[in-house]
Amino acid sequence: MAFxxxxxxxxxxxSLEEMGKVKLMNRVDSKFVAHIDKxxxxxxxxxxxxxxxxxxxxxxxxxxxxxxxxxxxxxxYQHQRGKKVRQKVRLRVYETTxxxxxxxxxxxxxxxxxxxKRVEMETGxxxxxxxxxLENNCRYESNSLTPQIENHFYRITLxxxxxTERITIDTDIEFHNLQTGCSKKLPSIGIVExxxxxxxxxxxxGMLLRKLHIHQSGFSKYCIGxxxxxxxxxxxxxxxxxxxxxxxxxx
Numbered sequence: 001m002a003f004x005x006x007x008x009x010x011x012x013x014x015s016l017e018e019m020g021k022v023k024l025m026n027r028v029d030s031k032f033v034a035h036i037d038k039x040x041x042x043x044x045x046x047x048x049x050x051x052x053x054x055x056x057x058x059x060x061x062x063x064x065x066x067x068x069x070x071x072x073x074x075x076x077y078q079h080q081r082g083k084k085v086r087q088k089v090r091l092r093v094y095e096t097t098x099x100x101x102x103x104x105x106x107x108x109x110x111x112x113x114x115x116x117k118r119v120e121m122e123t124g125x126x127x128x129x130x131x132x133x134l135e136n137n138c139r140y141e142s143n144s145l146t147p148q149i150e151n152h153f154y155r156i157t158l159x160x161x162x163x164t165e166r167i168t169i170d171t172d173i174e175f176h177n178l179q180t181g182c183s184k185k186l187p188s189i190g191i192v193e194x195x196x197x198x199x200x201x202x203x204x205x206g207m208l209l210r211k212l213h214i215h216q217s218g219f220s221k222y223c224i225g226x227x228x229x230x231x232x233x234x235x236x237x238x239x240x241x242x243x244x245x246x247x248x249x250x251x
Contacts, residue, residue: 002036002171002187003156007043008059014051014159022159022166029114032192032209033217033241035248036171039190042212043169046158049204050167053157055096060154063170064093066178067222068127068145073233075140076148079223080237084110087139088222091121103130105137149177149225160204165196167205173221177229184228188249191219217244 034042052059068089069075078086088106093099104118117137119130127134131142152174158167170191176183192214194205209215218241227235227242235242 002039002190003060003154003169004040004043005060007040007047008052008156010044010047011050011052011059011158013054013059016053016055019053019157019159019166022163028112028196030194030216031219032194032214033219033244033248034190034192034212034214035251036188036190038212038214039169039171039192042192042208042214043156045208045211046167046205050158050160053159058096060156062095062152063155064095064150064152065221066091066150067148067225069148070140070144071146073148073226076223076226076233079220080235082237084108084112088220089134089138089140089145090222092118103127103133105134107137147178149175149179149222149229151175151221151225153221158205165194165203165205167195168193170221175221175225175229177226180230182229184225186245186249188251189245191221217241 055061068091075086075088086108090104090106091101092104093101101121102118103121104116107115107117109115117133119133121130127145128142134140134142134145152172153170154172155168155170158169159165170193171189173186173189173191174183175185192209194209196203223238224241224245226233227238
């Protein structure tokens with residue numbers, strides 16, 4: 001695990017129930033990519049002003065995700081082409097909370113806002129069993145979607161003490177492409193996602209990111225994972241982000 005456990009211990013905890021006050025299901029997201037050493041530095045500076053989510057005594061949570069797409073990977077290409085209105089369909093397992101799996105649909109509109117719909121799944125259930133949920137929330141037919149790629153990662157979740165913003169930080173990301181059989185690990189990468197209902201107002205996290213010269217950079221786990229594990233995909237628009245990832249990994 002890449003996070004420094006001593007630094008995580010400096011945060012005051014917040015429970016999963018208390019975190020429910022900061023759902024931000026209709027939100028603006030900003031992502032930042034940095035080396036894990038800089039991430040730990042960010043955490044050390046943030047500890048006085050942020051809570052850390054704690055579940056059953058744990059502060060760093062394992063996650064598993066399986067992404068679905070059409071046979072011609074339309075969702076990947078919609079994102080890669082820079083389409084503002086797009087969706088992702090995924091199975092996510094929150095491995096700390098009784099391994100609960102959820103089928104989730106993330107929709108982004110042309111104003112950069114993200115909405116997430118989800119339904120709890122039964123372990124081992126087929127996607128077709130949730131065709132009504134997909135029909136009501138997804139632009140794609142359920143029988144057109146197949147599993148494309150899986151990932152594992154560790155996440156910590158912070159919330160400011162005013163309970164107005166939430167920050168997730170993911171590390172130890174691993175991808176496995178179900179179509180090509182290729183796998184890829186990113187052991188030195190940390191992904192910061194800053195989530196809030198609007199972009200106005202002062203933010204301690206925003207000031208810390210600027211102070212550490214951690215710059216905003218898009219990072220879709222689905223798209224980056226697909227690009228890293230399937231070289232046959234067209235990925236011109238991702239080349240700059242892939243170069244940045246390689247540079248951080250080589251640091």
